[in-house]
Amino acid sequence: MFKFSTFTLSITLSISLISFNILTAQADILDYFKKDLSKVPTKEKLKEQEPIASNKLNAALQFEQQGRQKKAIAAHRNIVKNYPFTTSAAKSQFKIGEYYMAASKDKKSFDAFQDFIDKHKSSDSYMDAISNQYKIAERVLANKKQKKLSLLPDKVRDSDLLKWFLSIIDNAPFSKYAPLAQFAIAESYQNEKKASLAILSYQKLVDKYPNHKLSSEAQYRIGDIARKKINSGSRDSANITYAKNAMEDVIVAYENSPRAKEAADALKQLDSIQGTQLYETGLFYEKQKQLRSAVIYYEKAIKSKNPKITEMAKVRIKNITPQIVSDPTPSLSSPESNINKINQQKKKIDTKSASNEEGPSILPPPPKNP
Template sequence: MHKAAALSFASIAIISGGLISCGNNTDQVQVATGSVAAESAAKTAQSYSKARAYEAQGRSKKAAKLYDKIASDYPMSKEAPDSRLREAQIYYETGELIDSFEKYQLFIEHYTNHSKYSEAIERQAEVANAASTGKIKNNFLGLKSEIARSKVETMFTQVRDNAPYGKTAPIAQFRIGEMWQNDEDYNKAIQAYEDLYVKYPKHSLAPEAMYRVGDLLLKQSQDGNRNRGNLDTAETTFTDLTLLYPNSKQAKLAKQQLKNIAQSDISRSFSIAEFYEQKNQDKAALFYYNEVISKTKPGSEIYTRAQQRISALKN
């Protein structure tokens, strides 16, 4: 069923992960209280400095492993948040996008009140976008392959759900639709675009998403999936677009599409009338010629032709 007629914001649960206590038993108690032992604080500071030095030397892999150890073993230390961010960035720069995405996710889940939380949300969205357009490293040999589209969709969905009312959410939703459209999986693309303008009807991408739904439905009605239902739904979508976003450039395009659909309907009716006339089914032919008359202006070429055929069949 077409969704544009009843737009509403969807309620999306915000996932917030709990802090994970790791390391030895002494530190576990102190992590729970929001602090680390003095000995552990000195250790994490030393490890962080060492990881930074590895980065400066171009030894990214060793730096990433050390950053991971800091963030995993001492998540409440002052170095942990930056360690997780640095680790995620290293994986991004080396093309290991899935690892980068997952490390940003760990930061987002554990440090919601951190000053760099919004930055992490945006950087994770960049990673998902990169994953949708390029190749990634997927094993220890550094070999590259295309990432599965279902995985990319999961990444964009995570970006959207991490901050469902933030600026990255509707963009991520649009990218899901665009990704499936580029892959010519039009049913999935239509669903993703519909979800965007239903959940984010006031976003600047909503008119474009709605136009693309209509355009893809129209394409399906013209290509292999020839059925009147797709054409009718496309027409409804374009009509809704002109009503909901009358001042958008997409509304102007939708009006042109509606004219094209109307003209196509008239031509189709005339062709059906000719078919029935050739079969000597005059009653059916007259019905469709009269339909052409009802949809066209007097004096137009097709109106005149239909009128002539009606007169001939009645005589």
């Protein structure tokens, strides 16, 4: 019998797994080329196609100069369809996108430029196509804002517009258009009252492009969305904490931004709201005669930067402290009271309900002597 150590067995399995992955990858690559080689013309064939496609491109451009747009677009489509691997095909595909863009056919133009991007990544016009895609998406978004109160349906659905902006980011994640598209996504969610998605999208912009000119605005809006919830009546303390943290980040990370002063003002307002809520909570507990709980919230309210709240909280503590001293018995809802109640219950003997504890084990009787 052969004995293998754990280390040897692990190495053997690792090598086998790597070999399998390499073979699988090679098979995938071969399948890929087998699939595409049937479409790719030979070098000689491509050499024959280039001048033909070039002549057709010149004819299409002449149609365009003559104002015969339909003839021009038909010629460009013919080149893309029949000579897709020629240099003229890339130019024709770009022209198709431009034609639809000029005709305000937003969906067709965006898709045409996407075809160009997918098939001609090495083209000098690649970034021009990205730029045009952003212009199309931005135009549609602007139209949607204007038609917000209109009863007419939009030509481009919100879900499609969202996909467009995401495509722009995927096509060129390090271009100047990526953060602009990300901001547009967040703003769209905000306009649709989808607060959580808007915050996540703004945060993504701040995280991925912290030095972009829109990052300070995105950071401010994160806090502002939470602040608006508070102003609309929300008493969720998490919103205050979230809003304060966001505004503090604006002040610290973007101190020279136009939003820094507004963030400082917002922070003062949030601090005042938080202090007021803490004071009101203290009043609630005081009315319930839960004085120790009231003091806890009054002490938190004292930390508020609002001098009025601070002074009122100090007065309340001063007034109720003698009552706590004269009545050392904790309030019923205090932790100490709850513990005492539990201990008292444990001392009582329950003679009615069955015992939950197991008694001594009962052995069977010894066998009788024969």
